[in-house]
Amino acid sequence: MSTRTDKIDALSEQAARGDDAGVSLAAAAWRRLRRNPVFLVGSTIVLLFVVLAILSPFLAPHDPAVPMLGDQVVRARNQIPPVQEGHPLGGDQVGRDLLSRVLIGSQQTLLVGVLATLIGLAGGLVLGTLAGAMGGWVDTVVMRAVDVMLSIPGLLLAVSIGALFARPNQYTVILAVAVVQIPVFARLLRGSMLAQRHSDHVLAARALGVRQRSIVFRHMLPNSLGPVIVQATLVLAIAIIEAAALSFLGLGNPDDRLPEWGQMLGQAQNVIDSHPQLAFWPAGCIIVVALGFTLMGESLREALDPKSRR
Amino acid sequence: MALLEVRDLSVVFQRRGERPFTAVDGVSFDVEPGQTVGLVGESGCGKSVTSLAIMGLLAKRGVKISGSAKFDGTELLSLSDRQMRDRRGRDLGMVFQDPLSSLNPVVSIGLQVTEVLERHRDMSRKQASVEAAELLEKVGIPDPKRRLSEYPHQLSGGMRQRALIAIALACRPRLLIADEPTTALDVTIQAQILALLADLVRDTETALIMITHDLGVVAGLCDEVNVLYAGRVVERAGRHDLFRVPRHPYTHGLLASIPRLDAPRGERLSPIKGSVSDNIPWTTGCAFAPRCPNALDTCVQVTPAMEPDPVVAGPRLLRCHNPVEPATAAEQEIMS
């Protein structure tokens, strides 16, 4: 637990240290980022992924839901349609075109990542703002709860939440993954808000009799968002991986008409010995995309960290 | 009646597990309407804490404030948070030391000015931005309309402090507290900002508390000067009296450490030896005794009281057992 919370706190401290320069700091960070190859690789991957998700309906040669090669599937003999003309990756367990499923899968995967991150972010923003702005017992109660949640390993918590739903679907998966991220965002935001609360410009605003509401929402919250945005980038990767893990553990969305990479990977586990390609393609995509988001997030984190500046 | 009456103001910081620390100890002074009063002393002597206590900006927890601070007859120290918030910015304004960190880096200058106007003067967004441009113009910021849409990092240090002065004076407070407003600025800019402040408070008849560690700043600006040492006022006098005949050895030392244009070349400045140490108990003697060239045996046994100067005529108060003789003070001035 301590390393995890330490990491979160270290990130939120950056907001405090970088505070004075503000906009100019962001500009300087961007200048550094533009020349950082790690960031360029990461953001290129992310960009390609997003473009793929948008264009996949036009790129996919077949309908991902139709088992057009169904006659080649023989369950008893573990036969799955091989690579053939018109189907460069072959078919899946029920005879649907694998290439189309991998391509269209990017859409649902992006959706899972983005929705889970947004829900986690929203929850974290509410809790973190409450704790950071009000202080006192509200802060104590919120942070106790957050620390308890942080002390449970993320995947274990996601599995427990996922298992609460009798009939899992896409949205229970997203929810389970999102809830795990709420305490991370909350702790991060609260840390930067506390630093803001003792900053000179908040003191100056208070000296002007500015209302509490605008102190919090105009003078503290926007200045605290930097590390939260960095974390959101990293969480996009985590969410996609954890959604896959849930599927692998049988807690995924059973409705596979619209494919999602994590779900495809989960379903491939029965045939992974005889037909590793069914696992290889979705797993490869997940790894590359998660790497993209992580490279982007880490280089953002580094660019915003005054300590790492040269 | 004075506009601000501070009586016996004390601030004690009490952190759990730490010894209580008295940062301000029985400070009293008055500010008349339109008057400029100086609070002078080395860094750490309690100037900022005094002003924050008056403004109601100290933390609630771990801080004990006692005494009284009456503004226009109203006891500020017993106002509720809400009442105090309504007065801050409208009746009492404040300008801080570091103009860069005192402005919100991610909010435009314009919004930071209009925010206060909307809050205290019930202006619409539109009225406020017209007024904001006028305010910036008044503090000598060129091309104010364009500046309104800019962010703090796009302004120079001097311009930022001008903007902050404009914000502090936006609602025409009757009292402005300026806490070392020029310390963070280039020397060439310092004089401009001081001149601006002097002009503004004269034109708008705003009373000003000028906080500084620099007697040179006080010299050109203040009607009356309070010299602080380790949380207490040790000497109070009119500006001319204080500079002509400094009576407290600490004031004397401060004056001797200012570089003077008319000093003979090669003459060494004589800074006061030692530094303010925060564990000197005022309760059993004079806190300045370890650094004082005039110290007597009584100085470490009996705490000197704030009393009218027995020797030099005039409305001067003094906290010292063995003040600097007026003759030597005058002589030194002639000699130097």
Ligand SMILES: Nc1ncnc2c1ncn2[C@@H]1O[C@H](COP(=O)(O)OP(=O)(O)O)[C@@H](O)[C@H]1O
């Ligand atoms: N929040 C605080 N908690 C504890 N001590 C404080 C606090 N703020 C100021 N002090 C102490 O009070 C003394 C006076 O500080 P201050 O008023 O800021 O000095 P200055 O005259 O330089 O403005 C200093 O010794 C400082 O360390």
Ligand code: SF4
């Ligand atoms: S009371 Fe004594 S030690 Fe203190 S300033 Fe006066 S002469 Fe010096």
Ligand SMILES: [Mg+2]
């Ligand atoms: Mg100070």
